[in-house]
Amino acid sequence: MVLAMKIAIIVGTAGSGKTALTHALSIYLEEKGEDYAVLNLDPGVKDDSLPYYPDINIRDYIRVEDIMNRYDLGPNGAFIATMDLIVNYLNDIRNQIMDLAPDYLLIDTPGQMEVFAYRSTGSVVIDNITNFPDSRKALVFIFDPFLCKVSPGTLISTLLLSESIYWRFELPIINALSKIDLLDENEINEIIELATHPSRIIEKESSFLSRYLEKSPLISVLVDREDVLGKKLIPVSSVTGEGIFDLFSNLLNVWSETA
Numbered sequence: 056m057v058l059a060m061k062i063a064i065i066v067g068t069a070g071s072g073k074t075a076l077t078h079a080l081s082i083y084l085e086e087k088g089e090d091y092a093v094l095n096l097d098p099g100v101k102d103d104s105l106p107y108y109p110d111i112n113i114r115d116y117i118r119v120e121d122i123m124n125r126y127d128l129g130p131n132g133a134f135i136a137t138m139d140l141i142v143n144y145l146n147d148i149r150n151q152i153m154d155l156a157p158d159y160l161l162i163d164t165p166g167q168m169e170v171f172a173y174r175s176t177g178s179v180v181i182d183n184i185t186n187f188p189d190s191r192k193a194l195v196f197i198f199d200p201f202l203c204k205v206s207p208g209t210l211i212s213t214l215l216l217s218e219s220i221y222w223r224f225e226l227p228i229i230n231a232l233s234k235i236d237l238l239d240e241n242e243i244n245e246i247i248e249l250a251t252h253p254s255r256i257i258e259k260e261s262s263f264l265s266r267y268l269e270k271s272p273l274i275s276v277l278v279d280r281e282d283v284l285g286k287k288l289i290p291v292s293s294v295t296g297e298g299i300f301d302l303f304s305n306l307l308n309v310w311s312e313t314a
């Protein structure tokens with residue numbers, strides 16, 4: 056079956072705004088009259104806390120709280136077990152996607168990004184449920200301003216996280232800065248300036264960090280990739296909708312580049 060679907064997979068650290076951004080993108084597509092579907096891949100989210108209606112919901116198949124009870128596990132162990140058990144339902148989810156056959160599919164991913172992304176399950180899940188010959192995929196990696204504005208070091212770790220997510224999934228990636236309605240313009244500009252030109256972090260800092268960074272192989276990875284990373288960090292607010300048009304335009308570019 057040929058499905059020329061355009062798929063956005065929303066990833067980011069816990070609380071970065073994945074679910075809210077999935078919702079904001081769904082509102083945007085709804086308003087444009089597009090044919091889209093939303094897939095919730097978070098088996099631990101509270102049902103009444105989802106702001107959108109999931110057309111496909113992993114929780115219809117497996118829930119973290121059931122696994123906690125069944126195997127007498129704590130929340131983290133249960134989440135890891137749940138992610139591993141998800142492989143049993145991949146065909147069902149894939150079939151649901153094929154039945155809906157939307158033009159656009161938005162995938163909201165679990166809070167514990169480190170479990171989802173760094174255990175093998177995450178990429179296996181994404182590969183299996185989205186491997187339609189003509190589909191186009193892109194990751195949207197969220198920079199949580201409340202993590203990356205704390206210090207240059209936390210911004211660097213967020214950049215490296217984005218880079219490592221790219222290598223983990225080997226899919227085109229777009230970086231988005233979330234929650235900009237809670238920032239002033241200077242804060243937004245500074246985060247974008249430094250995130251897209253990591254070498255300026257060294258110039259800016261005259262501290263131990265700067266001396267360390269100059270010698271760190273990690274910063275040279277970022278600086279070497281500056282023209283790629285410098286691609287963009289798109290500021291968005293899922294509350295006001297600011298930047299969602301820009302984010303979607305970038306997604307369209309990435310999908311068309313991979314066509």
Ligand SMILES: Nc1nc2c(ncn2[C@@H]2O[C@H](COP(=O)(O)OP(=O)(O)OP(=O)(O)O)[C@@H](O)[C@H]2O)c(=O)[nH]1
Pocket residue numbers: 067068069070071072073074075076097164165166167233234235236237291292293294295
């Ligand atoms: N003001 C504001 N709040 C936001 C925005 N995006 C997310 N939030 C808030 O940030 C909190 C976390 O947002 P979620 O969308 O649940 O984040 P998440 O990444 O899905 O969280 P987990 O799935 O638990 O990892 C919620 O209280 C949201 O209302 C935004 O653009 N602006």
Ligand SMILES: [Mg+2]
Pocket residue numbers: 073074075097100163164165166
């Ligand atoms: Mg969420």
